Amino acid sequence: MGRTPLDAPARQQELFSAVLAVLAEVGYARFNMDLVAARARASKASLYQRWPSKARLITAALKANLPELPQPDEGTFAEDVRQILRAWGEPSPFDTAGIFLGLLEGSRQDADLACLREEHIDRAYTEHLQIAVDRAKARGELPERLDAGILITALISTFVLRSDEHGVIDGIVDGLLSPLIGTFRTK
Structure with missing residues (x-):
């Protein structure tokens, strides 16, 4: 059985929570897709496919949690x-x-x-x-x-x-x- 797609609301919230946790823990300079992928149990490729940069991923996570x-x-x-x-x-x-x-x-x-x-x-x-x-x-x-x-x-x-x-x-x-x-x- 495959993983829930990243566009499913609960899965996306899980991912965005991981993004914000990683940002808070390591700061922007050390933030990377590998850390997020590991925390969110997602592939780095799937992250880059939807968000081509860490700036865009972080912004999406923040917007979703305003x-x-x-x-x-x-x-x-x-x-x-x-x-x-x-x-x-x-x-x-x-x-x-x-x-x-x-x-x-x-x-x-x-x-x-x-x-x-x-x-x-x-x-x-x-x-x-x-x-x-x-x-x-x-x-x-x-x-x-x-x-x-x-x-x-x-x-x-x-x-x-x-x-x-x-x-x-x-x-x-x-x-x-x-x-x-x-x-x-x-x-």
């Missing part, structure tokens, strides 16, 4: 961010920090990965925060001159790198964001 993210409108930027980060903090079977670091490393080495990551992954996370920033600017909570990209990057980076810490979401919102917003409020 969480459903809310677009809250809690009335304040701080509470919108708290709800977005809580959605990101839902239990995940993956090493989020390891994956994030692997993507950063790989994006510096591989222009294809950087492009794919920006187009398919980054937008999925940043769009909700960008909408929250735009609303906060319209309400006068944040100044128009604020660089939203830097703020969003800071929020995402801090969350991902400290996501295993107890109370990190409240720490980001109450200990960093709320005091910052208080210095920006327009009268």
